[in-house]
Structures are given as structure tokens and as C-alpha cells.
Amino acid sequence: MFSQLRIHIEKIVPLSDDEFEHISSFFTYKKFKKHQFLIQEGELVNNNYFVLKGLLKLVYTDDTAKEHIVGFAMEDWWETDFQAFYKQTNASMSLECVEDTEVLCLSLEDYRKLCTSFPKLEHFFLEKAYLGFISAQQRIISSMTVGIKERYEQLVKKYPSLIQRVPKSLIAAYLGVSRETLSRIS
Amino acid sequence: MFSQLRIHIEKIVPLSDDEFEHISSFFTYKKFKKHQFLIQEGELVNNNYFVLKGLLKLVYTDDTAKEHIVGFAMEDWWETDFQAFYKQTNASMSLECVEDTEVLCLSLEDYRKLCTSFPKLEHFFLEKAYLGFISAQQRIISSMTVGIKERYEQLVKKYPSLIQRVPKSLIAAYLGVSRETLSRIS
Numbered sequence: 001m002f003s004q005l006r007i008h009i010e011k012i013v014p015l016s017d018d019e020f021e022h023i024s025s026f027f028t029y030k031k032f033k034k035h036q037f038l039i040q041e042g043e044l045v046n047n048n049y050f051v052l053k054g055l056l057k058l059v060y061t062d063d064t065a066k067e068h069i070v071g072f073a074m075e076d077w078w079e080t081d082f083q084a085f086y087k088q089t090n091a092s093m094s095l096e097c098v099e100d101t102e103v104l105c106l107s108l109e110d111y112r113k114l115c116t117s118f119p120k121l122e123h124f125f126l127e128k129a130y131l132g133f134i135s136a137q138q139r140i141i142s143s144m145t146v147g148i149k150e151r152y153e154q155l156v157k158k159y160p161s162l163i164q165r166v167p168k169s170l171i172a173a174y175l176g177v178s179r180e181t182l183s184r185i186s
Numbered sequence: 187m188f189s190q191l192r193i194h195i196e197k198i199v200p201l202s203d204d205e206f207e208h209i210s211s212f213f214t215y216k217k218f219k220k221h222q223f224l225i226q227e228g229e230l231v232n233n234n235y236f237v238l239k240g241l242l243k244l245v246y247t248d249d250t251a252k253e254h255i256v257g258f259a260m261e262d263w264w265e266t267d268f269q270a271f272y273k274q275t276n277a278s279m280s281l282e283c284v285e286d287t288e289v290l291c292l293s294l295e296d297y298r299k300l301c302t303s304f305p306k307l308e309h310f311f312l313e314k315a316y317l318g319f320i321s322a323q324q325r326i327i328s329s330m331t332v333g334i335k336e337r338y339e340q341l342v343k344k345y346p347s348l349i350q351r352v353p354k355s356l357i358a359a360y361l362g363v364s365r366e367t368l369s370r371i372s
Binding site: 062129130 | 246248252254256268269272301305308309311312315316318319320322323324325326327329330331332362
């Protein structure tokens, strides 16, 4: 299971066997069933999660109890409530399994130790953070400038395998439209 | 002018005099007049900009020539078309002065050299990247979950000095509403 993490990290920084052995000792393997929560809104966020297998949804629930999907995460994606994780505050979102899911968990303390002892890992996380930022900025621009049909088509084009696996009701909650509206355009 | 950069970096990582002298040698000072462009849509993006003084707007222009404000940047903020900068592609946005503006410029090549030679700087940029990502994610959540009046109030609360300096028409273009709609709620 750790070889998947190694291949993922080595897409950005090469590692020796010894380095990877040390790095992998900071991660903990966990398995969750569909509908289980990795993060519950209002609780402390202990980990950043690297998805080995499965599918997660990051959900913000508004005052009227309506669920808004902030993001999905599947194989080789990192997901957590980043604000709560880095600032060690209570989660404002929940992270729930859409499918049975296996993850590698990295605590904030271990993340900081890893970055301090391995500048290479800091470089890896910096590259991932920029990609995350750019992707979030693209989503903001898209939501400001294009209609819902085009946003759906962009999503299909960018993440074809995600669309196959995610129920339409969740895609609608990600795009911020009703299930009925999504049916008309997809 | 470089002391401002030092104070800014030292909020996250301490630096010796020698370290800072070396770091500052990678930055170039530039001064722009109101309405001048630091980045033109369609052109290569040479720099990431640290704002010493002034105010910038990052603008995405859609197919109907309508301007959408992706972000503002004032004193001590970093701004560029990050996607175009990191991937060295042509800009999809423009960066323009709302006021006369002074910046320190950092090229991608120098940014990479700095990160490689100073792991401390890589740590600094990683912290800034996470803050940028968290802020973008908060904006996505806000746009999905709260009305325009509340989004305006959040903006006033988060950046009171920005609201004082930015013309209402630009705030409207940032929030994605007409100038008239903004007048009714603000």
C-alpha cells in the first residue's frame, strides 16, 4: 500500500529506499466503510488523508442543513479540512466516504517533522499546495464566468472517472444546482 | 524598501542578515502608474509580485469582454497569474494597477533557485500557499452558501482597508454582481 504513496511522491521528488522507508513510518493506514466519517463537523481534525482507494466527499452544511460539496477526493488525492487541520481549530466541514475507502493518515505534528527533516518533502507539499490553489482559483473563475452546463462539461472533461463514480445528486451539490437542473443539462 | 520584505518573511521564518542580503538579491524593484499593466492577458508571465505599496487587481475577461475580478493585492500581498507563472504558459488573466504601485519582482527561475538554496524560503512559500488555498476555498464556500449582502459584509470585515480604497464598481466585479445591486446592499 505504501508503494502507491512512493510512486505519487516520486512524480515530483525522487527518493532513495532509505528516505522512503523513513517517510512511510510517519503514515498510518486506515480503512473506512461507505458513509463513515473521517472528519465530523465541529470536531478537531487530526489528519491530512492520502486516498489509496475509494472516494470521499468534503461537505459544508449550511444553516438550513443543506449540504454543499466543497470537493471530492479519490485515488492519489489528498483531502482534509485544511483550515481546521493547519490552524488546529474545529472542523467547519465533514469528510465522508462515498465508497469504501482506504487512506494513509498524516498528523500535523508528523507533517511538520517530515517537512523539517526532509526539505524534499516540503518541496513536494509546496507543489501540491500550488496545484490546489490554482485549481481552486480556476473553480472561482469558472463559477463567475460560465453557465452551469459549461461547468458540468468542464468537470466531465477534467475528471471523467469521477463523473462515472459519483451519484448525480452529489455532482449537483458540487455545482450548486438542484438535481432536476442537472438532469436537464447532463 | 527591502526591509518591508524582510519583516514580511520573518513573520514566518527568522533570517540572519547574511541570509536576507542573499535573498533580497533575487528581487527586482519596479514602480508602476495607476492603470498600468504588470501582466497582460495572452502574454508570458515573468514574475510573482510582492506589493510594497499600492493596489492591484487580477482580472479575468470573459468572451463578452466583461471583467471579473479574481483578486486584489495591496501592501504585503503576493500576486500573479499563478497558473501561467508556474506552468510558464500565457496569461489567462491581467494584473493592473488600481493605484500607483511599487513591487518587488521574483522570476520563476530565481524563485526555484531560492527554494533550492534556502529550505527556509520553501517553508515560507508553503505557508503562504496554504493560506492562499484556504482563502480560495473559503471564497468558494461563501459563494455557494451565503447571499450577496452577507458576502459583502464578510469582505468588509476581513479587509476593512481594502473596501476603503477600492471603487465600488470593482467590488461589484469581485462579488459578481452589478454596481446597482451592490448599491442596494452596501
